[in-house]
Amino acid sequence: MGYTITEKILLAHTDRKSIAPGELIDCRIDLCLGNDITAPIAISEFEKTGIGRVFDNKKIALVPDHFSPAKDIKSAEQLKVLRDFAKKYRIKYYYELGCMGIEHALLPEEGLTMPGDLIIGADSHTCTYGAVGAFSTGVGSTDLAAAYVRGRVWFKVPESIKFVYKGKLRKWVGGKDLILHTIGDIGVDGALYKAMEFTGDAIDRLPMDDRFAMCNMAIEAGGKNGIIAPDAATVKYVKETSKKSKKKWKIYASDKDAVYSQVREYDASKLEPMVSLPPLPSNAKPVSQVKGVRIDQSVIGSCTNGRISDLRIAAKILKGRKVHKDVRCIIFPATQAIYLQAMKEGLIETFVKSGCAVSTPTCGPCLGGHLGILAAGERSIATTNRNFVGRMGHLKSEVYLSNPAVAAASAIKGRIAHPEEVI
């Protein structure tokens, strides 16, 4: 009986000869991540042990991206906890403001997430790195503290669900739409405790940025990890990113006789851009069914859709057009490198001329942090990943999730709009 790609990576990080779904295993980790919300608890738990040394200062990443630049005194104190810890233990991959980007865009860009790696992060969207063919999953702060000590983590081997996407995607449809549609199909706990393996010819043609967006939202279906087997596009991507990190990689693929708890097939050629209505990512509808819903804000960015191709799409729609007078459109390039690239390509100028505000990289309003919080009764369309009650501000505000093209078109129209309505 064969293994899935997830099972193969897990097995390669244990001292065992075989594994099976449901078994509890102890795994070596290649990288562990914390941010300014989750790492302070981990650091405090770690220091309480009195052990005084981390397992490997080159396998720990600290990214102060959530409330940074510091939004108030309390968050400044938390950011300082990371900074001090990074200095004290000589953490190699600590990213100060100015180098910092949104963690799940930054770490792949820095070449720290490689095919075949086993990565944990005290952030639920750590599942993003499955896009390069790594096993990668979110944990809590205490798990991270234990990893600082042991360099290992316990897992229950998940069953895998195979998702097969067939057909050519329509214009303005991308990875975000595939994943919103999938979550709409299986529900917010449809993949609870399970690995989500994305396959099919539509995935083969999907650019890396779109693959990141898909794996990023595996958690929104309850998934333990999202994963896409590496192919030529992956290798091209990691050849570039590994220049900086000098990290090596190992490519795994699922066996033909691998066992899946479920196989689901989609005709991706029929999909429209999708919009998820509040208060759950699973309330996914084709944009044509939501058109006309008035918006106050459009947020383009986040660990889901703040990458360069997302900004290119948004700029294509916004170029030569104006943001609606009743809408605030805020753009968050996810990293400094993306910001710089967007500047070189003239995208930032396009955004500013259209009447958008462009921010330094940060998680910002995605989690209701800062830089775009909603008042009672306000509504935002956002390329982010969660639309829970009060997620972006007041409990009586609303978030609609979409891809960057729909968010840009909606910013122009002042209501949820299909990109074809403006271009």
Add this chain to the structure above:
Amino acid sequence: MILKGKAWKFGDDINTDEIIPAKYLVTVDPGELGANCMDGIMPGFSKRVTAEDIIVAGKNFGCGSSREHAPIAIKGCGISCVIAESFARIFFRNSINIGLPIFECAEAAKAITEGDEVEVDASTGLIRNLTKDQVYKAKPMPEFMQELIGAGGLMKWVVKKK
């Protein structure tokens, strides 16, 4: 260990933004987090809770963000345990790691109504509804997790193993 208290009932897919909204994540203090527990779904919850009360919820409790502040807030406001039809995986890990007792029991999640007096035997997973005179059995914890709980949480286990 016997846990006994009044039930507070919540629905399906209660997410960690509801349990502790992001605006409160600028502290790691259990008391401060506890004071704002459930602020995203039932503002003022912590003032209405009596120590040892129990949260009873539907499926996928604790979905969303990995913030450990969620189980810390629940513990911090005096809740003795959570019974749910199912738990989201990171919340499940976090609860065990910090020593918040959780019990997966669909039958109890359905039968218990708000205000019922509930008694849980943490060692056996037997849940008694004293108001309705019913008994339910929670899904047993895997042996390894019982070992973690027995050690007093993940970090105590880690230090012991070191």
